[in-house]
Amino acid sequence: METKYNIVKQAIMSKILDGTFQPxxxxxxxxELMKQFDVxxxxxxxxxxxxxxxxxxxxxxxxxxxxxxRSEVETSMNxxxxxxxAIITTYISDYIFPSIIRGAESYLSQHGYHVSLFSTNNNHxxxxxALNKILTQRFDGVIIEPTKSALFNPNINYYLxxxxxxxxxxxxxxxxxxxxxxxxxxNDEKGGYIQTKHLIELGHTNIIGFFKTDDIQGNKRMKGFLxxxxxxxxxxxxxxxxxxxxxxxxxxxxxxxxEKLSVGEDVPTAIVCYNDELAIRLLDxxxxxxxxxxxxxxxxxxxxxxxxxxTEVKLTTIQHPKxxxxxxxxxxxxxxxxxxxxxxxxxxxxxESIVIDSELIIRDSTKQINK
Amino acid sequence: METKYNIVKQAIMSKILDGTFQPxxxxxxxxELMKQFDVxxxxxxxxxxxxxxxxxxxxxxxxxxxxxxRSEVETSMNxxxxxxxAIITTYISDYIFPSIIRGAESYLSQHGYHVSLFSTNNNHxxxxxALNKILTQRFDGVIIEPTKSALFNPNINYYLxxxxxxxxxxxxxxxxxxxxxxxxxxNDEKGGYIQTKHLIELGHTNIIGFFKTDDIQGNKRMKGFLxxxxxxxxxxxxxxxxxxxxxxxxxxxxxxxxEKLSVGEDVPTAIVCYNDELAIRLLDxxxxxxxxxxxxxxxxxxxxxxxxxxTEVKLTTIQHPKxxxxxxxxxxxxxxxxxxxxxxxxxxxxxESIVIDSELIIRDSTKQINK
DNA sequence: TCCGATTTGTTCGTATGTATG
DNA sequence: GCATACATACGAACAAATCGG
Numbered sequence: 001m002e003t004k005y006n007i008v009k010q011a012i013m014s015k016i017l018d019g020t021f022q023p024x025x026x027x028x029x030x031x032e033l034m035k036q037f038d039v040x041x042x043x044x045x046x047x048x049x050x051x052x053x054x055x056x057x058x059x060x061x062x063x064x065x066x067x068x069x070r071s072e073v074e075t076s077m078n079x080x081x082x083x084x085x086a087i088i089t090t091y092i093s094d095y096i097f098p099s100i101i102r103g104a105e106s107y108l109s110q111h112g113y114h115v116s117l118f119s120t121n122n123n124h125x126x127x128x129x130a131l132n133k134i135l136t137q138r139f140d141g142v143i144i145e146p147t148k149s150a151l152f153n154p155n156i157n158y159y160l161x162x163x164x165x166x167x168x169x170x171x172x173x174x175x176x177x178x179x180x181x182x183x184x185x186x187n188d189e190k191g192g193y194i195q196t197k198h199l200i201e202l203g204h205t206n207i208i209g210f211f212k213t214d215d216i217q218g219n220k221r222m223k224g225f226l227x228x229x230x231x232x233x234x235x236x237x238x239x240x241x242x243x244x245x246x247x248x249x250x251x252x253x254x255x256x257x258x259e260k261l262s263v264g265e266d267v268p269t270a271i272v273c274y275n276d277e278l279a280i281r282l283l284d285x286x287x288x289x290x291x292x293x294x295x296x297x298x299x300x301x302x303x304x305x306x307x308x309x310x311t312e313v314k315l316t317t318i319q320h321p322k323x324x325x326x327x328x329x330x331x332x333x334x335x336x337x338x339x340x341x342x343x344x345x346x347x348x349x350x351x352e353s354i355v356i357d358s359e360l361i362i363r364d365s366t367k368q369i370n371k
Numbered sequence: 372m373e374t375k376y377n378i379v380k381q382a383i384m385s386k387i388l389d390g391t392f393q394p395x396x397x398x399x400x401x402x403e404l405m406k407q408f409d410v411x412x413x414x415x416x417x418x419x420x421x422x423x424x425x426x427x428x429x430x431x432x433x434x435x436x437x438x439x440x441r442s443e444v445e446t447s448m449n450x451x452x453x454x455x456x457a458i459i460t461t462y463i464s465d466y467i468f469p470s471i472i473r474g475a476e477s478y479l480s481q482h483g484y485h486v487s488l489f490s491t492n493n494n495h496x497x498x499x500x501a502l503n504k505i506l507t508q509r510f511d512g513v514i515i516e517p518t519k520s521a522l523f524n525p526n527i528n529y530y531l532x533x534x535x536x537x538x539x540x541x542x543x544x545x546x547x548x549x550x551x552x553x554x555x556x557x558n559d560e561k562g563g564y565i566q567t568k569h570l571i572e573l574g575h576t577n578i579i580g581f582f583k584t585d586d587i588q589g590n591k592r593m594k595g596f597l598x599x600x601x602x603x604x605x606x607x608x609x610x611x612x613x614x615x616x617x618x619x620x621x622x623x624x625x626x627x628x629x630e631k632l633s634v635g636e637d638v639p640t641a642i643v644c645y646n647d648e649l650a651i652r653l654l655d656x657x658x659x660x661x662x663x664x665x666x667x668x669x670x671x672x673x674x675x676x677x678x679x680x681x682t683e684v685k686l687t688t689i690q691h692p693k694x695x696x697x698x699x700x701x702x703x704x705x706x707x708x709x710x711x712x713x714x715x716x717x718x719x720x721x722x723e724s725i726v727i728d729s730e731l732i733i734r735d736s737t738k739q740i741n742k
Numbered sequence: 743t744c745c746g747a748t749t750t751g752t753t754c755g756t757a758t759g760t761a762t763g
Numbered sequence: 764g765c766a767t768a769c770a771t772a773c774g775a776a777c778a779a780a781t782c783g784g
Contacts, residue, residue, distance in 0.1 A: 003751085003752065003753090004752075004753070005752075005753085029767080029768060029769085030768070030769070031767090031768080039753080039754090040753060040754045040755070041754090041755090042752090042753065042754070042755085043752080043753060043754080045769090045770095046752085046753090053424045059768095059769060059770090060761085060762080060768090060769080061760065061761045061762075061768070061769045061770065062760075062761035062762030062763075062767075062768060062769065063761080063762055063763080063767095063768070063769080064762090064767090064768065064769080065768090065769080084487075091473075092469060092472055092473040092476055094469070097469075098463055098465070098468075098469040101463055101488070102462075102463040102490065105463055105488055105489075105490055106490070109489065109490075109500070109501075109504075114487045114504065114508065115487060115488045115489075116455075116485045116486060116487050116488075117472070117476055117486045117487075117488050118476075118480065118486075119473065119476055119477070119480075129480070130480075133480075133483075133485065137485065280681060287683070307681055310651060310678055310681045310682060311681060311682060311683065312658070312682065312683040312684075313683075374770085374771065374772090375771075375772070376771075376772085400748075400749060400750085401749070401750070402748085402749080410772080410773085411772060411773045411774070412773090412774090412775095413771090413772065413773070413774085414771080414772060414773080416750090416751090417771085417772090430749095430750065430751090431749090431750075431780085431781080432749075432750045432751060432779065432780045432781075433748080433749055433750060433751095433779070433780030433781035433782080434748095434749070434750080434780075434781050434782080435748090435749060435750075435781090436749090436750080
């Protein structure tokens with residue numbers, strides 16, 4: 001027990017225990033300790049190394065070696081360092097979510113984290129169950145795609161509980177306004193705006209807009225839709241705005257368009273869709289009525305999903321980074337997680353929400369109108 | 372992560388996990404490792420040091436370094452019934468896998484289990500990493516979609532270690548023959564058979580078959596393709612069979628068909644595709660050549676994916692249960708998990724692999740030929 | 743019981759890389 | 764840009780424990 005590194009180790013221990021080194025305070029540098037004990041750097045490093053693995057100190061390259069706050073250790077130590085990140089999405093298999101999940105999974109697994117998946121099917125009850133499990137078991141962080149973000153969220157308490165338990169979370173695609181969380185979202189208002197602007201500039205004035213309004217995205221896109229009309233001095237026929245909920249997505253817009261195209265008069269020349277999924281659905285309706293896209297009707301999607309390219313008529317749509325967004329979300333949550341566990345408050349405070357700019361991708365489903 | 376000591380550390384970890392180093396067995400001496408990795412003793416000691424502090428190895432001066440018996444540690448750890456199921460797939464975001472994952476997630480979360488996701492991108496190295504994590508952390512069961520199932524699998528040892536650790540696993544879509552595991556698969560041979568039979572009965576005799584042959588599914592579908600020809604007395608032109616690997620999937624088949632259609636003579640009248648993804652890709656090629664489906668060329672897909680319905684020409688294809696398969700897999704693994712933990716061996720022994728019958732879905736991409 | 747070969751433990755010196763402030 | 768501090772890596776030496784002959 002009278003090895004040199006053990007002497008150094010014990011000396012440092014004493015200073016921690018007698019309070020000379022307070023939590024988060026920098027201890028002597030390695031070269032300082034070399035002088036004090038007249039030993040080599042290697043010996044000092046062995047001594048400090050053992051104290052680090054035993055959880056008394058932590059090192060920060062370029063800054064120094066610091067004393068750990070034991071009180072914090074016990075709260076986070078309560079579970080084995082499993083390195084788990086949870087992802088809650090509305091749908092796992094549909095649409096753009098698989099890509100988002102893949103992007104996140106790829107980044108997280110590269111950094112040694114597990115990815116646990118929960119899907120809510122856009123249902124608050126399921127969201128509650130998922131949050132319940134996350135609170136019960138051990139997770140280091142959560143990436144959440146909010147369920148029905150435009151409606152009042154009955155699970156607010158669960159989110160507040162996450163905060164109380166020091167489990168960081170971020171939101172993607174949308175966020176609950178009340179919580180003011182860190183988030184990565186699209187600029188949906190601008191998206192709706194440029195969808196519509198594009199059509200107006202092509203000469204369209206009779207444009208139907210379909211918006212899913214239980215998610216906040218739909219509301220914002222509608223806002224952009226209206227703004228584009230206003231700015232270009234085009235009057236919006238109120239009956240040209242169709243709002244629907246997740247539950248109605250397979251029926252209401254389709255039926256509305258069938259009706260509208262059957263009447264034969266006041267037929268719209270263009271359609272703004274909440275997303276590509278709807279656009280594809282409406283494409284079928286248009287085909288049934290023996291109309292051509294884009295000759296008879298122009299149509300704009302949103303999200304640039306795989307669907308936009310799978311059809312014969314390649315969709316004009318708004319770009320969505322998908323797997324890149326998943327990756328960004330993963331990076332953001334890991335940065336925060338490390339800041340929390342590493343008792344380095346700085347990164348947490350400097351983290352900022354990201355709003356991704358919306359850009360139009362022009363393909364073959366929109367066309368200049370010649371009246 | 373690419374530090375020398377980390378390389379050595381990971382290498383030793385692998386040998387522990389794949390069973391090369393048995394509990395209490397002596398591992399290579401420091402000087403041995405120095406030679407093997409061509410590093411200094413210091414580096415070797417750092418690597419071993421970390422593994423010792425992490426509880427994988429223990430050192431005895433004068434004797435050597437030994438492997439810790441994890442089973443002793445884990446039986447006590449076992450108490451924390453975390454209820455985790457891991458799913459390893461080749462791709463998370465592509466094609467039919469999201470649906471499979473959703474089916475499994477839905478069933479498992481309803482039964483109080485977590486779902487952790489791993490994707491291999493059809494790469495053995497990534498598969499190894501995933502298995503590594505599953506062996507290291509605590510999982511109750513694993514659902515695996517094999518990576519390149521037709522090729523020799525270098526990770527067999529990891530699977531055997533799963534068995535040794537009493538972590539049950541099942542395979543979906545395909546399986547490694549050597550392991551003879553419980554599995555849920557399609558009847559791929561019949562699938563290829565009825566794809567082809569359908570075309571032959573429509574009068575086609577000049578049929579190209581595209582098969583991805585690094586997965587076992589492709590080999591079986593090709594077998595069915597050949598059998599259908601044989602049974603109907605139709606000669607197969609060897610140049611009409613195109614095999615490709617995952618890496619070539621975006622290029623080789625497309626280029627082959629472009630070439631074939633350019634020649635102008637001996638143009639095929641029908642195409643059998645390994646899956647819908649390829650069918651859609653080839654549909655574009657056919658369009659470029661100003662040919663019509665199904666008037667000029669009939670085409671049959673496989674899997675009945677979302678793509679089969681997204682295009683203007685709805686694909687004739689083979690039905691795949693997708694989310695139902697995920698659900699079945701989830702049910703099967705839970706049954707086994709419960710049997711193992713409940714020390715009720717019966718259910719485990721009675722569990723049987725499922726082969727799902729293949730059925731043809733006839734849509735608009737195939738047509739009677741009139742010569 | 744002792745010897746010698748092997749193996750891990752401790753310590754020093756040196757050099758270069760990288761992050762921080 | 765610069766000094767400081769930690770991170771990785773090589774080389775060398777001697778000490779202490781183990782084990783087979």
